[in-house]
Amino acid sequence: MNILAIESSCDETSAAVITNGEIRSNVVATQLIHTQYGGVVPELASRAHQQHILPVVDKALNDAKVTKKDLDAIAFTRGPGLLGALLVGTSFAKSMALGLGIPLIEINHMQAHVLAHFIDNPKPAFPFLCLTVSGGHTQIVKVSGPLQMEIIGETRDDAVGEAFDKTAKLLELPYPGGPLIDKYAAAGNPDAYSFPLPEMPGLDFSFSGIKTSFMYFLQKQVRENPAFISENLPDICASIQFTLVNILLKKLKKASRETGIREIAIAGGVSANSGLRKALTELGQTLNWNVYIPAFEYCTDNAAMIAIAAHFKFLENDFCDQTVSPLARMDF
Numbered sequence: 007m008n009i010l011a012i013e014s015s016c017d018e019t020s021a022a023v024i025t026n027g028e029i030r031s032n033v034v035a036t037q038l039i040h041t042q043y044g045g046v047v048p049e050l051a052s053r054a055h056q057q058h059i060l061p062v063v064d065k066a067l068n069d070a071k072v073t074k075k076d077l078d079a080i081a082f083t084r085g086p087g088l089l090g091a092l093l094v095g096t097s098f099a100k101s102m103a104l105g106l107g108i109p110l111i112e113i114n115h116m117q118a119h120v121l122a123h124f125i126d127n128p129k130p131a132f133p134f135l136c137l138t139v140s141g142g143h144t145q146i147v148k149v150s151g152p153l154q155m156e157i158i159g160e161t162r163d164d165a166v167g168e169a170f171d172k173t174a175k176l177l178e179l180p181y182p183g184g185p186l187i188d189k190y191a192a193a194g195n196p197d198a199y200s201f202p203l204p205e206m207p208g209l210d211f212s213f214s215g216i217k218t219s220f221m222y223f224l225q226k227q228v229r230e231n232p233a234f235i236s237e238n239l240p241d242i243c244a245s246i247q248f249t250l251v252n253i254l255l256k257k258l259k260k261a262s263r264e265t266g267i268r269e270i271a272i273a274g275g276v277s278a279n280s281g282l283r284k285a286l287t288e289l290g291q292t293l294n295w296n297v298y299i300p301a302f303e304y305c306t307d308n309a310a311m312i313a314i315a316a317h318f319k320f321l322e323n324d325f326c327d328q329t330v331s332p333l334a335r336m337d338f
């Protein structure tokens with residue numbers, strides 16, 4: 007069984023082929039055009055998806071040594087994401103499925119981030135908790151089966167990836183700043199500066215307050231010493247990263263305590279953060295958790311995760327029809 011999967015929710019155009027649950031190819035074209043604007047420009051993202059989608063799909067089929075005639079289904083990200091960007095992948099998938107006379111599979115992007123854990127070994131056992139952290143979302147998901155997921159905690163305002171990126175912008179680092187904060191933090195002291203952690207009830211998160219306190223802190227320091235940022239960049243990045251990771255892990259600990267689940271995974275772009283990966287590994291050893299951290303290539307947006315999610319849906323005969331649209335919100 008061969009499925010072609012397409013991801014176009016934000017600024018990565020990606021296609022992958024999966025055969026009987028094994029990823030055969032995963033091609034990702036990252037849109038570099040947004041760097042000069044300091045963030046993703048939706049209209050430019052849609053146009054870049056249109057330019058990339060055909061060569062990316064062609065390469066995914068070639069790399070997998072699969073022809074269009076060998077395909078049994080086409081999967082695509084229906085949401086959440088940028089509407090214009092989603093429409094490119096959705097329209098492409100629909101027309102290809104119609105032309106080939108094969109079924110369509112719609113995929114929820116956030117569920118796919120979680121299911122990236124089923125691409126390689128070791129795989130988490132059900133039920134497990136997944137902290138899904140990306141540019142648009144911050145969620146704690148209770149996963150009872152491949153397609154049985156429940157969000158038990160989420161951000162009430164900004165996503166943690168956004169907090170990384172917006173803070174990086176204040177530090178005059180280019181977009182996306184998350185990986186650069188990670189890079190500079192490696193040489194810095196995480197205790198150099200401290201920030202108050204937000205008080206948010208239950209398992210929900212909030213990042214807007216901490217983002218503002220980073221901003222006031224930097225403004226005050228720069229008023230006193232205009233070279234403050236350039237002189238202290240590693241320490242600033244390490245302290246900010248330490249604070250954001252602490253906020254995430256505090257809630258993850260609470261979620262594990264409340265549910266009694268000790269199978270713990272992370273997913274999404276921010277799961278590539280080395281501070282988070284290290285702190286979670288250490289916490290897991292202390293609390294006797296089984297910790298699952300995805301390979302770097304499956305943390306940020308990619309179609310391999312869409313393909314593995316589609317594999318599970320194909321096994322359930324869970325197909326959609328040609329009227330499906332990213333205009334309607336997709337259930338989790």
Ligand code: KG4
Nearest residue numbers: 140141142167184188275276278279306307
């Ligand atoms: O999952 P993803 O590729 O796209 C969304 O679905 O949003 O996540 C992108 C986010 C961006 O905010 C980016 O800065 C962040 O993931 N990110 C990181 C790192 N790598 C990517 N944040 C911190 N440290 C990293 N190493």
Ligand code: ZN
Nearest residue numbers: 140275306307
């Ligand atoms: Zn994502």
